[in-house]
Amino acid sequence: MPELPEVETVRRILQKEIVGKTIQSVDVLYEPIVQSDISQFKMSLNEEKIVNIERYGKYLVFILSHWALIIHLRMEGKFYLKKDEPRDKHEHIIFRIGDGITLRYHDVRKFGTMHIRSLEEYKETYPLNVLGPEPKDADPITIYHHLHKKKIAVKTALLDQHILSGLGNIYVDETLFLSKIKPTRRTDQLTKKEVIHLIDSAQQILSKAVALGGSTIRSYTASLGVHGRFQNELNVHTKAGEPCPVCGTIIIKTKVGGRGTYACPTCQK
DNA sequence: CCCGTGCCCTGGCGGC
DNA sequence: TGCCGCCAGGGCACGG
Numbered sequence: 475m476p477e478l479p480e481v482e483t484v485r486r487i488l489q490k491e492i493v494g495k496t497i498q499s500v501d502v503l504y505e506p507i508v509q510s511d512i513s514q515f516k517m518s519l520n521e522e523k524i525v526n527i528e529r530y531g532k533y534l535v536f537i538l539s540h541w542a543l544i545i546h547l548r549m550e551g552k553f554y555l556k557k558d559e560p561r562d563k564h565e566h567i568i569f570r571i572g573d574g575i576t577l578r579y580h581d582v583r584k585f586g587t588m589h590i591r592s593l594e595e596y597k598e599t600y601p602l603n604v605l606g607p608e609p610k611d612a613d614p615i616t617i618y619h620h621l622h623k624k625k626i627a628v629k630t631a632l633l634d635q636h637i638l639s640g641l642g643n644i645y646v647d648e649t650l651f652l653s654k655i656k657p658t659r660r661t662d663q664l665t666k667k668e669v670i671h672l673i674d675s676a677q678q679i680l681s682k683a684v685a686l687g688g689s690t691i692r693s694y695t696a697s698l699g700v701h702g703r704f705q706n707e708l709n710v711h712t713k714a715g716e717p718c719p720v721c722g723t724i725i726i727k728t729k730v731g732g733r734g735t736y737a738c739p740t741c742q743k
Numbered sequence: 744c745c746c747g748t749g750c751c752c753t754g755g756c757g758g759c
Numbered sequence: 760t761g762c763c764g765c766c767a768g769g770g771c772a773c774g775g
Contacts, residue, residue: 506751532769548769549752564753583752585769601770626746635770643768732748733768750772757765 476547478640479683481532489527491555495571496523504566509589518590531605531639542596544589551586554578605639609676612638618669621661629657630731644689647711647736649676656742657730710736
């Protein structure tokens with residue numbers, strides 16, 4: 475479940491490791507990950523130099539000589555750099571980028587996606603054009619007006635990448651805890667002050683998580699040297715049955731919008 | 744337009 | 760020990 479901090483950590487490592495390399499060939503071993511014609515995909519990438527690695531919300535973007543390769547890791551997507559060695563059964567896309575060096579896209583659940591877009595249009599076309607701002611760039615009043623028109627649980631709204639981008643299940647639970655807001659509060663009942671506090675909390679949590687290299691929990695383990703330490707900072711997520719670090723009330727786990735949700739029933743109103 | 748539900752996929756785990 | 764069924768969940772298609 476890479477969210478903004480995990481994707482940013484991967485971006486920084488990829489930037490250091492593969493920028494300047496040239497893609498010599500690409501093997502696609504599980505086609506549904508690629509969201510465009512396979513032969514066109516392979517042809518577009520052939521002999522392209524990797525110029526830069528960008529990130530928008532939870533999307534990674536490989537800036538190539540002529541194209542942008544837009545990647546979403548979804549639940550378990552990760553990259554490994556390997557020499558010539560046998561393919562692991564969960565490696566679905568293999569980029570040959572040098573003398574016996576391969577960059578391998580590994581995804582146990584095969585939920586990840588890749589799109590090819592032109593350099594001129596990639597920000598203005600799907601999927602990047604539908605992304606809301608990241609919390610650090612969001613205008614709280616605009617978000618407040620947006621939320622005020624909806625009647626959904628605040629947790630559902632924070633997970634909606636069209637409203638704000640970058641937050642996933644872990645950081646939404648932590649953001650709501652820091653803001654002292656119950657995950658089921660309806661968005662049309664939030665005050666301006668609460669929305670300002672929410673965005674500020676999200677920003678604080680994400681920047682701290684980026685500084686610590688993200689979280690490494692459950693199935694999302696190390697890739698390309700990604701060993702996050704933010705999981706040690708979690709206050710509520712995965713803490714069901716443990717005391718709230720603020721008031722000592724036992725943290726409860728519920729479901730909100732189909733997602734496992736952790737919260738303090740006393741602190742969060 | 745708006746919101747809730749189901750689906751994609753596989754490994755891990757609880758129950759028997 | 761082995762098998763079965765369920766759960767995890769980001770984002771989208773679909774239906775009420």
